[in-house]
Amino acid sequence: MVATADYDIASSFAAHSPSPDSGKAIVAVADASSAHKYQFIEYRAAASPNHHKNVPPMVTQIIDGLTKRRLLPTDGNSENRSLPTVLLYDDKGLNLFDRITYVPEYYLAECEIDVLKTRTREIVAEIPNDSDVIELGCGSLRKTQLLLDALDQMRSGITYYAIDVMPMPLHSALGTLAEKYKNITFVALCGTYDEVLTHFKKATRRKTLLWLGSSIGNNSRAESIEFLSSITDNALVANDAIIIGMDRKKDPDVIMAAYHDSEGLTNQFELNALSHVNNIISEYTATLKGLIAADSVADDIFDVEKFCYTGDYDEVVGRHSAYLEAREDTMISWPRELAPAVERICGNSSDIAIKRGERIYIESSYKYGKEDFEILAQGSGLVHSAEWSDSRSYYSLNLFRKPRSTMSPRTDVTAAKGANSNFWGSVESRAQNPLHLPLNVMARKQPSTIPRKNEWEHLWSVWDTLSLHIIPRSKLLDRPIDLRHPFIFYLGHLSAFADIHMAAAECTPLTQPESFAQWFERGIDPNMVDPTICHSHSEIPAEWPEVNAILAYRDRVRARITNWIGVHDETSGVVPTADAARHVWMAFEHEAMHIETMLYMAVQMNPAEICSPIVTTFAAYHGAQPRESWISYTGGSNILLGLHNDSEGALKSQMLSSGHVFGWDNEGPSMAVSVKPFSVRTQPITNGEYLRFLKTRLSAGQDDCDNLVPKSWVQLDECGDYTVRTVVGNPSITSTEASLWPVFVSQKQATAYTSWCGKRLPSEAEWTHASRTYHLARALGKSTSTAQNSFGFQTSQSVDAYLSNLLATQGIDASEYTRAAFDLFVPADANIGFAHWHPVPEATAHPPDAYAGDDKENGLPEARFIGNGWEWTSTQFHPFDDFSPSEMYPGYSADFFDPPSTSDADYTHYVVKGASYATHRRMAHRQTFRNWYQRGYPYVLATFRLYRRGMCDLEPELVPLV
Ligand code: AVJ
Numbered sequence: 001m002v003a004t005a006d007y008d009i010a011s012s013f014a015a016h017s018p019s020p021d022s023g024k025a026i027v028a029v030a031d032a033s034s035a036h037k038y039q040f041i042e043y044r045a046a047a048s049p050n051h052h053k054n055v056p057p058m059v060t061q062i063i064d065g066l067t068k069r070r071l072l073p074t075d076g077n078s079e080n081r082s083l084p085t086v087l088l089y090d091d092k093g094l095n096l097f098d099r100i101t102y103v104p105e106y107y108l109a110e111c112e113i114d115v116l117k118t119r120t121r122e123i124v125a126e127i128p129n130d131s132d133v134i135e136l137g138c139g140s141l142r143k144t145q146l147l148l149d150a151l152d153q154m155r156s157g158i159t160y161y162a163i164d165v166m167p168m169p170l171h172s173a174l175g176t177l178a179e180k181y182k183n184i185t186f187v188a189l190c191g192t193y194d195e196v197l198t199h200f201k202k203a204t205r206r207k208t209l210l211w212l213g214s215s216i217g218n219n220s221r222a223e224s225i226e227f228l229s230s231i232t233d234n235a236l237v238a239n240d241a242i243i244i245g246m247d248r249k250k251d252p253d254v255i256m257a258a259y260h261d262s263e264g265l266t267n268q269f270e271l272n273a274l275s276h277v278n279n280i281i282s283e284y285t286a287t288l289k290g291l292i293a294a295d296s297v298a299d300d301i302f303d304v305e306k307f308c309y310t311g312d313y314d315e316v317v318g319r320h321s322a323y324l325e326a327r328e329d330t331m332i333s334w335p336r337e338l339a340p341a342v343e344r345i346c347g348n349s350s351d352i353a354i355k356r357g358e359r360i361y362i363e364s365s366y367k368y369g370k371e372d373f374e375i376l377a378q379g380s381g382l383v384h385s386a387e388w389s390d391s392r393s394y395y396s397l398n399l400f401r402k403p404r405s406t407m408s409p410r411t412d413v414t415a416a417k418g419a420n421s422n423f424w425g426s427v428e429s430r431a432q433n434p435l436h437l438p439l440n441v442m443a444r445k446q447p448s449t450i451p452r453k454n455e456w457e458h459l460w461s462v463w464d465t466l467s468l469h470i471i472p473r474s475k476l477l478d479r480p481i482d483l484r485h486p487f488i489f490y491l492g493h494l495s496a497f498a499d500i501h502m503a504a505a506e507c508t509p510l511t512q513p514e515s516f517a518q519w520f521e522r523g524i525d526p527n528m529v530d531p532t533i534c535h536s537h538s539e540i541p542a543e544w545p546e547v548n549a550i551l552a553y554r555d556r557v558r559a560r561i562t563n564w565i566g567v568h569d570e571t572s573g574v575v576p577t578a579d580a581a582r583h584v585w586m587a588f589e590h591e592a593m594h595i596e597t598m599l600y601m602a603v604q605m606n607p608a609e610i611c612s613p614i615v616t617t618f619a620a621y622h623g624a625q626p627r628e629s630w631i632s633y634t635g636g637s638n639i640l641l642g643l644h645n646d647s648e649g650a651l652k653s654q655m656l657s658s659g660h661v662f663g664w665d666n667e668g669p670s671m672a673v674s675v676k677p678f679s680v681r682t683q684p685i686t687n688g689e690y691l692r693f694l695k696t697r698l699s700a701g702q703d704d705c706d707n708l709v710p711k712s713w714v715q716l717d718e719c720g721d722y723t724v725r726t727v728v729g730n731p732s733i734t735s736t737e738a739s740l741w742p743v744f745v746s747q748k749q750a751t752a753y754t755s756w757c758g759k760r761l762p763s764e765a766e767w768t769h770a771s772r773t774y775h776l777a778r779a780l781g782k783s784t785s786t787a788q789n790s791f792g793f794q795t796s797q798s799v800d801a802y803l804s805n806l807l808a809t810q811g812i813d814a815s816e817y818t819r820a821a822f823d824l825f826v827p828a829d830a831n832i833g834f835a836h837w838h839p840v841p842e843a844t845a846h847p848p849d850a851y852a853g854d855d856k857e858n859g860l861p862e863a864r865f866i867g868n869g870w871e872w873t874s875t876q877f878h879p880f881d882d883f884s885p886s887e888m889y890p891g892y893s894a895d896f897f898d899p900p901s902t903s904d905a906d907y908t909h910y911v912v913k914g915a916s917y918a919t920h921r922r923m924a925h926r927q928t929f930r931n932w933y934q935r936g937y938p939y940v941l942a943t944f945r946l947y948r949r950g951m952c953d954l955e956p957e958l959v960p961l962v
Contacts, residue, residue, distance in 0.1 A: 038174040043191025055341045059284050067346035082361040085218050087273040096269040105257040108214050111395035116146040119388040124150045130157035131206040138164040138173045152181045159185040163196050197235035209242040217365040225411050228380035238404040239615050249318045249369040259311050259320050270309040270322050274302045288337040299335040306330040318367040323359035330354050374829030379411030403614045405461035407833040449660050450581050451588040453565045459591050465613050466598050467491055470727050480604040492550045495557040496520035498587040502560050505583035511556045528936050535895035578651035585662035592920035599918045600939050603725045610727050618731035621739045629682045629861040632951040634798040635675030639769050640819045642880050643928045644670035665886040666893035667928040673765045679952045680770050682863035683842040684945040688739035711938035712744035726838040740841035742943035747872045747910050747935035750944035759946040764875035764911045771865035772927050777803040779825035792859040823925040830867035833921040839868045866924050869943035870912045877909035877932040908934050916941035
């Protein structure tokens with residue numbers, strides 16, 4: 001990790017102290033001339049006594065980098081010698097960099113200052129009174145002061161900490177600041193981030209970390225995730241925030257100009273690293289000779305004159321790389337005194353011949369796109385909760401918060417740090433590769449055939465947040481949805497259901513008390529039209545057991561699960577039977593589904609009684625309308641629905657095979673259907689659009705309006721402004737981003753809307769075909785670079801035809817994918833698994849970014865079929881042909897199929913597809929997962945989008961009425 005914000009070479013020399021508290025000395029700096037002081041806390045471990053005998057780490061790194069050629073992170077296939085980036089920042093380098101921040105081409109500095117100036121109120125709103133603000137690195141006074149000005153005026157009780165490995169920059173910065181801001185307490189922390197930051201874990205005050213200046217850009221994506229992960233784990237508690245300055249992906253010419261300024265400052269700045277190397281080496285050689293550095297004869301290893309600076313921008317990766325290139329053949333000759341060290345590091349100490357044109361890598365500057373913010377957040381256990389950017393969207397400050405709990409698996413960066421991975425997971429993991437797709441579309445990590453231990457732990461932490469924090473103890477007997485039991489039932493239900501299936505998997509007795517398995521086995525879902533109609537369910541006890549007794553039971557069941565997973569873990573080699581694995585999967589997905597049920601029940605509580613799981617601010621909405629776009633599909637006659645290889649009967653008594661995918665009984669057996677040409681709007685109907693529909697109906701004097709008001713809304717006043725229900729607050733539909741969220745309604749309400757505008761809901765088959773085709777085309781389009789793929793998506797083309805072309809470039813027969821139940825290629829920034837605790841604006845509702853780095857070159861309109869909300873279909877919930885109910889849980893689906901003779905008008909349950917923000921990632925990825933609800937059920941996190949028959953281009957009148 002390059003020590004950053006405003007760098008210091010010494011970071012690399014600093015020793016790492018194992019315990020943050022060990023070498024700590026508090027030195028209060030008393031400036032005699034002033035009453036205003038700052039505290040100076042020393043965290044650096046005392047220099048080790050035999051330090052001088054060892055080769056300094058920086059010298060070692062220099063030798064190592066110059067003697068070995070490496071594939072640099074994400075650098076394709078060119079191997080280069082390299083120098084540590086931090087070498088750019090000696091005194092001269094710092095000065096040059098400071099001058100760079102004033103040249104017009106280097107827009108980053110100006111943009112950051114612009115953001116700090118224009119968005120001050122929003123930024124300060126995120127920093128509470130009596131909290132700590134901690135800057136990583138000792139920031140430039142120019143921008144730090146902008147923030148401190150505002151904090152000084154608008155906040156009280158703020159302590160500002162600056163961290164640096166060297167004392168001098170701290171003294172000079174804090175000396176000035178402490179003098180200027182009487183309202184703020186200043187503390188200097190001297191040490192590496194590792195040394196200093198753990199100190200804050202114990203702090204009781206709220207805190208906001210600042211990592212400004214696009215310093216993050218010097219680290220590869222994997223390094224950034226690794227660094228932020230460790231901050232999340234070691235320095236942050238729930239609701240703490242980190243604000244990171246990030247340069248956005250944009251027009252490559254703009255970026256190239258920033259790193260090749262006309263005044264030639266960047267050139268001097270980069271080349272200065274070579275002089276810095278010369279200084280470090282000759283200083284060290286002098287100490288070996290026993291001379292004082294100043295007296296030594298220069299032993300320059302580089303002939304700086306023979307090098308020039310070159311840089312290039314990789315648009316796909318989003319990274320500028322800087323190199324020092326030899327202008328003619330030259331030698332790196334090691335001083336004699338250094339020979340033993342060089343020999344030890346690389347095996348021989350001969351001079352290095354550098355050929356003309358060879359490039360030595362020195363620096364990367366990574367740029368970020370919209371999707372990258374989410375990948376970074378989720379990969380490091382954070383929630384991306386705000387972006388403040390300048391008017392051109394060139395640069396942004398991004399606010400990330402640590403949530404109380406998360407279902408996002410951390411990114412495994414070990415693989416990504418390897419040399420040749422320029423793909424950082426913008427498509428999530430998938431189960432199989434039945435189409436033999438190119439490896440770069442495949443995720444690094446395959447999902448396991450049984451749920452992993454950490455996935456269970458994620459489930460449990462989210463469940464506990466929901467059931468024990470969001471819903472206060474005093475409300476556990478409440479019943480916000482009268483078609484459901486009180487909350488407390490579900491507290492017992494999850495454990496009882498899991499226990500029954502674990503007992504079956506292990507052929508062992510139920511966990512004590514066994515009565516819990518009876519009372520809590522099955523909940524209720526009565527018919528809404530006739531509530532006396534209800535499937536069989538548990539008899540509820542006269543009085544609910546004590547909460548603590550239920551929690552103790554929960555813990556015993558969890559221990560049992562942990563134990564089973566430990567025994568059958570992938571690495572253990574103990575393979576379970578397919579039956580046992582199915583029981584465990586049922587327990588897992590059942591629990592995941594109930595998290596969502598509990599969430600939408602909590603959403604229906606009195607908002608004043610909900611304890612928010614994370615501090616969230618909703619962005620203001622300025623009235624920009626969603627950008628409408630439609631895409632078409634040709635369809636076909638042999639499109640397969642459902643999972644074909646998970647027949648409970650056929651797998652009985654077999655061992656679980658690797659790569660096996662679990663599905664519920666209603667997902668099989670697979671069935672071929674045909675789909676006629678159709679078109680679909682790329683984004684679902686938003687709250688804003690639905691509100692306009694409602695108002696139109698009202699003004700037309702329609703009397704069904706009460707039934708049309710979504711239960712996901714709360715009416716504020718008679719004038720008809722509404723807010724949207726979430727567990728993190730109730731944002732207004734007219735004045736916040738909630739206007740651009742998909743609306744959550746019942747299927748009846750959805751149908752009222754579609755018929756009002758002359759469209760319809762999709763069938764299950766259409767939805768399935770649309771989503772899997774689209775997301776595969778999208779992923780493949782991204783991975784096959786424009787070079788290979790000279791054709792882009794044509795607006796008049798169908799998505800399936802476009803996909804066929806793409807597949808053909810890979811030698812894959814297009815008909816294959818309509819027959820395979822592979823996991824969906826869910827974009828990594830999909831709002832699933834509580835990436836956010838609320839919906840987010842539909843991507844296409846944003847005005848197009850200056851340069852989003854999206855699928856621009858391929859021209860495929862952006863759409864998301866997965867995440868935010870489930871989607872209603874027009875398909876009645878019937879079994880597939882030859883369905884047989886699971887023997888392990890016979891009523892799971894069968895209890896909800898209406899009798900085949902039911903007339904369409906009376907049909908109760910309809911299929912819902914996709915995933916909401918509260919849906920577990922595993923289920924969100926499984927294209928065959930089928931959900932169902934009664935069509936009048938208004939509480940589910942389900943939205944809808946418009947479909948119509950035929951291709952868009954054949955139907956020129958296809959302009960939506962809204
Ligand atoms: C200080 C890392 C933000 O990468 O843009 C400026 C350094 N290098 N010109 C960047 C830099 C070349 C800068 N950062």
